[in-house]
Amino acid sequence: MAKGIKITKSGKDISSSTLDDFYMDSAYPLLKVHSYGTFETGVTGLKTITHSLGYIPYVLVFVQFVGWVDAASYITDEFYQCDWLQEGATVTYFGTVKVYDDDIDIAVGNTNEARSGAVDGFYYIFKDEVT
Amino acid sequence: MSYGIVVSKAGYDATSGALDDKNKIFDSSLDHLKTYSSGYFEQTVTSGNSYSGYVAHSLSCSPLCMVYFTTDETNYRVALSGSPDAFPYRYSVGYGNVSVYVDDAKVYFRLTNPTGSSIDFLVKYEIFYEGDA
Numbered sequence: 001m002a003k004g005i006k007i008t009k010s011g012k013d014i015s016s017s018t019l020d021d022f023y024m025d026s027a028y029p030l031l032k033v034h035s036y037g038t039f040e041t042g043v044t045g046l047k048t049i050t051h052s053l054g055y056i057p058y059v060l061v062f063v064q065f066v067g068w069v070d071a072a073s074y075i076t077d078e079f080y081q082c083d084w085l086q087e088g089a090t091v092t093y094f095g096t097v098k099v100y101d102d103d104i105d106i107a108v109g110n111t112n113e114a115r116s117g118a119v120d121g122f123y124y125i126f127k128d129e130v131t
Numbered sequence: 132m133s134y135g136i137v138v139s140k141a142g143y144d145a146t147s148g149a150l151d152d153k154n155k156i157f158d159s160s161l162d163h164l165k166t167y168s169s170g171y172f173e174q175t176v177t178s179g180n181s182y183s184g185y186v187a188h189s190l191s192c193s194p195l196c197m198v199y200f201t202t203d204e205t206n207y208r209v210a211l212s213g214s215p216d217a218f219p220y221r222y223s224v225g226y227g228n229v230s231v232y233v234d235d236a237k238v239y240f241r242l243t244n245p246t247g248s249s250i251d252f253l254v255k256y257e258i259f260y261e262g263d264a
Contacts, residue, residue: 005138005157026138026156033162034152038263055153060195062233062263065212078239079193079263080212080232095212122263124195127152127161 031058032127041119045109049123052102056130059104061097063121066109068093073113079121082106099130135159164259167194171255176227176244185237186256192264193233198240198256200229210240210254229254233262 004026008014012021019025034051041047045066051057062079068091086093095108108119138156139145145155152158167190176182188194198210210229227250230241238258244250 005136024157029140029156030163032152032155032158033164033261036162036261053153057153060197062193062195065232076232078232078234080230081196081198081210082212084212084230122193124164124261127155129153 029128034125034127036122036124038120038122039106041106041108041121043118045107045119047106047121048103049106049125050103051125053125053127053129054101056099056101058126058128058130059097059099059123061104061106061121061123063095063106063108064119065095066093066113066119068110068112073110075119082108162261164195164261167258167260169255169257171253174242174252174254175249176242176252177249178244178247180244182242182252183239184242185239186258187237188258190260190262190264191235192262193235194238194262195259196231196233196238196256197259198229198231198254200227200242200252200254202227202250202252204253207255227252231256 005024006014006022007024008022034053034057039047039049061082063082065076065080067074067076080095082095082097084095091110091112093110098105136157136159137145139150140154140156143150143154167188174182199207200210201207210231212230212232227244227246229252232239238256240254242252
């Protein structure tokens with residue numbers, strides 16, 4: 001006999017075989033938050049965040065976009081989900097996250113201006129291992 | 132004395148204090164992502180054009196979200212980001228793309244079609260309570 005925990009959505013039957021009827025079903029692992037927060041990159045557009053898990057975790061990172069117009073960089077108000085690497089006519093825009101055993105390295109900016117200025121972002125690092 | 136619920140993965144002892152968090156299915160002492168809203172929309176984008184849309188929220192923060200899309204209803208791709216003011220197809224992707232970005236009022240979608248024919252997009256999203264607040 002299988003054992004576990006299920007929590008249904010309102011109006012749904014606990015015996016339902018439709019997974020979407022449940023807020024939680026312990027037969028399916030949930031992402032568990034290890035750490036989260038906001039950050040500001042250095043003037044080079046780089047940021048390292050240490051997690052010390054000792055393995056490669058799932059992460060989500062959103063960061064402002066560093067554009068280029070009228071021969072100058074600008075930073076958006078909105079946050080964009082990493083990763084992107086986009087080639088324009090004369091400039092490449094990037095927002096990347098490299099995930100390591102003990103930290104993540106974030107890089108955001110464009111190739112026309114190495115010193116892109118401080119950029120804001122936020123991140124979630126999960127305890128769940130990429131396998 | 133602490134109380135809570137721990138569900139381990141098969142083959143692991145939920146009562147073991149040495150149980151690594153990555154081998155748990157659920158632990159009530161840990162935070163989990165909580166869905167604020169989810170949904171989908173369909174949109175046709177003609178050749179060389181784009182479509183911009185959004186889903187409003189009232190979270191008062193810029194939320195985490197996950198967005199997947201398909202152009203053939205078979206293969207789903209993760210929606211990532213692109214420039215807000217240029218033709219934002221993802222580097223190395225020569226077919227339709229969906230970009231997503233967020234602020235404290237909306238989740239924005241930008242659908243682009245760099246191909247020579249119309250594309251029917253199906254976009255599915257999940258917006259979470261968690262974000263930059």
